[in-house]
Amino acid sequence: MESISDSWIITLRNLIIKNLKENMLPLPVSKSICYEWALDLKLRKNCDTILYTSCLYQLAPYINAFTKYIEKFGVSKGRFSSLVSIFSKFSFFIQPNKELVEKTNKILRNIANELSKVMDFGYLYEDEPYSGALLYELGFEDEFKEYAEKVVELFESKNIKKIITVDPHTHYILKVIYPKFVNFNIDVINYLEIIKPNKKVNLTATIHDSCLYARFLNMYDLPRKILDEIGVLRKEHDIITAKDSGGCCGGPLESLAPEISRKIAEKRIQDLTKVSNNVIVLCPICLANLSRVASNVNIIDFAELIG
Amino acid sequence: MNSSLWDEAINRVLEPTIIKTKNILNNYKYLYDIAEKLRKAKEEVIKNFDYYIEQTIKSIEQIGGFSYLARDAKEARRIVGEIVGSGKKIVMSKSMVAYEIGLRPYLISKGNEVWETDLGEFLIQLADEPPSHLLAPALHMTKERVAKLLKEKIDRNIDENKSIEELVNIVRNFLRSKFFNAEIGISGANVIAADTGAILTIENEGNIRMTSIIPPVNIVVTGIDKIVPTLEFAFYEVMIQSAFGTMYPPTYVNLSAGPSSTADIEIKRVRPAQGPKEFHVVLVDNGRSKAAKDPILWEALLCIRCGRCYFHCPIYRNIGPSWGIPPYNGPTGVMWNAVIHGVTNENVGKTALLCAHSGGCKEVCPMKINIPEVIHYIKRSYLKMIRK
Numbered sequence: 001m002e003s004i005s006d007s008w009i010i011t012l013r014n015l016i017i018k019n020l021k022e023n024m025l026p027l028p029v030s031k032s033i034c035y036e037w038a039l040d041l042k043l044r045k046n047c048d049t050i051l052y053t054s055c056l057y058q059l060a061p062y063i064n065a066f067t068k069y070i071e072k073f074g075v076s077k078g079r080f081s082s083l084v085s086i087f088s089k090f091s092f093f094i095q096p097n098k099e100l101v102e103k104t105n106k107i108l109r110n111i112a113n114e115l116s117k118v119m120d121f122g123y124l125y126e127d128e129p130y131s132g133a134l135l136y137e138l139g140f141e142d143e144f145k146e147y148a149e150k151v152v153e154l155f156e157s158k159n160i161k162k163i164i165t166v167d168p169h170t171h172y173i174l175k176v177i178y179p180k181f182v183n184f185n186i187d188v189i190n191y192l193e194i195i196k197p198n199k200k201v202n203l204t205a206t207i208h209d210s211c212l213y214a215r216f217l218n219m220y221d222l223p224r225k226i227l228d229e230i231g232v233l234r235k236e237h238d239i240i241t242a243k244d245s246g247g248c249c250g251g252p253l254e255s256l257a258p259e260i261s262r263k264i265a266e267k268r269i270q271d272l273t274k275v276s277n278n279v280i281v282l283c284p285i286c287l288a289n290l291s292r293v294a295s296n297v298n299i300i301d302f303a304e305l306i307g
Numbered sequence: 308m309n310s311s312l313w314d315e316a317i318n319r320v321l322e323p324t325i326i327k328t329k330n331i332l333n334n335y336k337y338l339y340d341i342a343e344k345l346r347k348a349k350e351e352v353i354k355n356f357d358y359y360i361e362q363t364i365k366s367i368e369q370i371g372g373f374s375y376l377a378r379d380a381k382e383a384r385r386i387v388g389e390i391v392g393s394g395k396k397i398v399m400s401k402s403m404v405a406y407e408i409g410l411r412p413y414l415i416s417k418g419n420e421v422w423e424t425d426l427g428e429f430l431i432q433l434a435d436e437p438p439s440h441l442l443a444p445a446l447h448m449t450k451e452r453v454a455k456l457l458k459e460k461i462d463r464n465i466d467e468n469k470s471i472e473e474l475v476n477i478v479r480n481f482l483r484s485k486f487f488n489a490e491i492g493i494s495g496a497n498v499i500a501a502d503t504g505a506i507l508t509i510e511n512e513g514n515i516r517m518t519s520i521i522p523p524v525n526i527v528v529t530g531i532d533k534i535v536p537t538l539e540f541a542f543y544e545v546m547i548q549s550a551f552g553t554m555y556p557p558t559y560v561n562l563s564a565g566p567s568s569t570a571d572i573e574i575k576r577v578r579p580a581q582g583p584k585e586f587h588v589v590l591v592d593n594g595r596s597k598a599a600k601d602p603i604l605w606e607a608l609l610c611i612r613c614g615r616c617y618f619h620c621p622i623y624r625n626i627g628p629s630w631g632i633p634p635y636n637g638p639t640g641v642m643w644n645a646v647i648h649g650v651t652n653e654n655v656g657k658t659a660l661l662c663a664h665s666g667g668c669k670e671v672c673p674m675k676i677n678i679p680e681v682i683h684y685i686k687r688s689y690l691k692m693i694r695k
């Protein structure tokens with residue numbers, strides 16, 4: 001079994017925390033990558049309802065590129081000094097896949113366009129912070145709490161009353177976890193609960209559920225209902241796409257045990273393609289982790305279908 | 308073990324197992340109500356362990372058995388070792404607790420001849436390997452591997468191309484004489500009823516019945532978490548465990564409450580009749596009562612070991628049995644290793660770090676244990692420790 005190195009996980013924690021302190025993002029990327037998708041949309045910055053990306057879709061291509069190095073230098077074997085150097089010269093080493101960058105930007109534009117048909121909302125652009133979900137998921141709760149307090153402070157300073165999330169990790173962390181750790185009175189809603197797309201899509205596809213939506217947020221049926229409404233021919237399977245046995249993309253392990261993470265992703269793709277070659281995902285981490293192992297498979301984000 | 312061998316083995320069993328359990332639960336809908344009642348009964352025991360342990364011990368003595376409470380693995384081995392002595396022929400039915408306390412190697416080291424009689428457990432005994440699943444310890448072995456193993460260890464003339472039916476028959480014949488010559492049978496318990504001291508076990512093979520009936524001495528080794536308040540709940544437990552563990556109805560439900568006896572001559576109670584003359588029950592704590600006081604880990608004690616969560620976990624499916632500390636692996640195994648070895652144990656912490664919180668385990672758990680939450684707690688406790 002691939003074993004996780006204590007020193008690596010502590011190093012990773014330190015790198016993330018240092019970065020969160022510097023620019024409220026978990027990776028040392030330029031803040032502009034988070035909001036370039038919205039530059040020409042000219043969304044209002046001062047609105048008490050905001051679309052909140054937590055920069056997760058935007059970070060996905062960078063996470064993928066970094067994971068390649070994690071695989072190469074073998075954190076599980078304790079040889080990670082090179083990774084620390086890469087982290088410190090991130091923009092020099094990390095070249096994200098351009099197609100994936102375009103794809104994630106388009107996903108966010110589609111969501112914003114669809115939302116704008118039914119409600120008013122703003123966007124924080126360069127002031128938007130990362131949620132801290134990664135710290136919580138890794139298990140660093142004290143650090144998470146400390147950081148979450150800062151995020152809440154920022155939201156409050158901008159008089160935010162309602163947050164619209166666009167991915168399962170951010171939705172879960174704000175909706176379920178924040179209230180357990182910090183004083184958090186902001187209304188949190190997910191874009192899937194709001195949008196009313198009226199287009200028709202000619203597509204036959206299967207679904208790779210987000211673990212958090214399907215099994216922690218009771219949102220297994222909602223995306224299916226919308227897909228049915230827009231005419232997607234859903235291919236389901238008793239085990240592969242069932243709520244209780246569908247399973248994970250392997251993404252949560254990519255920074256800790258990349259070999260296991262890859263194996264899970266490969267097996268998942270193998271299973272999904274038994275059902276359809278078009279696979280709909282609802283999460284940037286799934287999008288990234290499945291994309292890195294997929295060949296001859298179309299990984300389509302749900303939001304690509306609504307624009 | 309070799310990862311591609313594991314992939315091959317799990318691929319053969321995964322889909323049929325998941326579907327079979329789903330069909331059982333669809334066909335016998337009353338099971339969900341019973342599961343809910345059982346959870347409440349188990350909660351009651353976990354919150355009042357001392358009371359129910361004492362009641363269980365008294366009940367076993369009232370029915371003519373001997374009962375013992377072992378604080379840890381070492382004490383449990385010593386107790387069983389004293390009952391057994393040395394130079395004995397022993398048969399064992401599969402018991403996770405016996406594996407947990409290292410009973411088989413201990414008894415062998417004391418000069419006893421010990422045979423596991425559950426087919427899967429027998430195979431891992433021959434191969435000297437840890438079990439790969441709670442209910443199917445040799446899940447990782449394909450039939451080809453089993454044939455090769457039996458050829459090496461039992462009979463050189465075994466043809467490696469034998470069918471599964473033939474392989475099972477070879478083991479059946481091999482174990483027959485072991486049962487009839489055994490002086491001691493060591494079995495486990497799926498559940499113990501505190502009000503009556505009755506031990507219930509479920510099985511398909513018939514080896515537990517033979518282990519607990521044929522030898523003149525029956526020793527039951529089990530954990531205090533298996534106690535339920537009454538015999539009514541004990542029957543609920545065996546129904547739920549067998550259904551969620553993919554065998555409903557189980558072929559056999561065995562109830563043992565005391566040594567064998569007869570009063571057929573002049574209504575005088577005489578022991579034994581055809582079954583064992585001695586009935587011993589060793590209740591093992593080994594971290595359980597401590598875990599019961601833990602505000603989060605206590606939930607692990609609700610686990611009835613149906614093993615269903617394994618098949619719904621992407622980590623277990625991909626890594627296999629090495630995800631854990633034998634005999635406990637899979638999602639419930641992460642929790643159970645924390646019960647036994649402590650939440651800050653390095654190996655326990657490292658297995659918890661590999662959880663990807665897919666949540667499949669909690670979806671299918673009959674006791675509705677929030678397994679991802681318990682694993683997250685182990686993870687954060689371990690990280691807190693290594694950060695210091």
